[in-house]
Amino acid sequence: MKIATMATGGIGGYLAVRLANTGHEVATIARRAHLDAIRANGLALDGFDGQHTIKPWIATDDPADVGEVDVIIFGVKGDALKAAAEACRPMVGRDTIVVPFLNGVEASDMLADILPEANVGNGVAQVSTTIAAPGVIKQTGEFNRFIVAERDSRASARVDVLRDAINEAGSSSPATDDIVRDLWSKFVLFSAVSGVTAAARCTISDIVGNDDLGALFQAILAETAALGRARGVALPDTIEADIWAATQNLPPKMRASTAIDLENGRPLEIDWISGAVDRLSQAAGLDAPVNRTVYALLSPYRNGAA
Numbered sequence: 331m332k333i334a335t336m337a338t339g340g341i342g343g344y345l346a347v348r349l350a351n352t353g354h355e356v357a358t359i360a361r362r363a364h365l366d367a368i369r370a371n372g373l374a375l376d377g378f379d380g381q382h383t384i385k386p387w388i389a390t391d392d393p394a395d396v397g398e399v400d401v402i403i404f405g406v407k408g409d410a411l412k413a414a415a416e417a418c419r420p421m422v423g424r425d426t427i428v429v430p431f432l433n434g435v436e437a438s439d440m441l442a443d444i445l446p447e448a449n450v451g452n453g454v455a456q457v458s459t460t461i462a463a464p465g466v467i468k469q470t471g472e473f474n475r476f477i478v479a480e481r482d483s484r485a486s487a488r489v490d491v492l493r494d495a496i497n498e499a500g501s502s503s504p505a506t507d508d509i510v511r512d513l514w515s516k517f518v519l520f521s522a523v524s525g526v527t528a529a530a531r532c533t534i535s536d537i538v539g540n541d542d543l544g545a546l547f548q549a550i551l552a553e554t555a556a557l558g559r560a561r562g563v564a565l566p567d568t569i570e571a572d573i574w575a576a577t578q579n580l581p582p583k584m585r586a587s588t589a590i591d592l593e594n595g596r597p598l599e600i601d602w603i604s605g606a607v608d609r610l611s612q613a614a615g616l617d618a619p620v621n622r623t624v625y626a627l628l629s630p631y632r633n634g635a636a
Contacts, residue, residue: 331354335403336402340460347374348496351499357421364465367465368464373386400425400488409601411440411441429452434517434599435606436606457501458471478503483506525603526543529624534581534585546620550620553620557610560611560614597633598632600628607621
């Protein structure tokens, strides 16, 4: 297959290396020093199974250089979605599928407002990665699972081909009968991990070991799950308790990308996480005071800070 990563950050870069290593033509869309390093030295993955380096089929900052592809792995930050989607147009052919792997639950709908809806899929990434240095992706958690589907979860050949490619590349891409449920299940967890580890500048071990932080975490779980159910998402009745129980076994030093971005003065995706829970709850006639408070606490750093 011909695959493009838009862009080539932690998720896009991880999949770019895995898929190129199994013979797919992978074009990496990147910028500035990251692009310069990929062009000069290739794209490297420091993974749990060792070091891997690939030379992309194309490395560029202009999607027009790539042309039409079979798959676009779409992994930009939420605030960059609209501009990146417009930039993708030269790579979108009749049968291209654009798979968003973003935090939050609105990316697929937003893409379908910009690109032809027939070209837009949906995806859930369960992987922990970061750009360790220009041209280098580091895997920071052993898990790596990518759920891909059409927007309505119907079976399709193009999804099957992509899922098979990810599985053959050494990652996990299970089938799903409800991508929206899967996306919201992750969102319930991520809204709590993101909100608490960023607002409290803490880790999972702090949350588990502190009754007040634990109560805050569980309150966010409850608000986000209530919103999902109000929107008709088929979340399990026990999802809040199940996630809290699973949290006890998460890596003690784990923090959300939001907390890491805050620490490094980078822009925050809070409009698509705690801010989205508050905004979407209001639209559904619900109140989400805990998410609204977390959003307010983090909003001064939305655009990054020195």
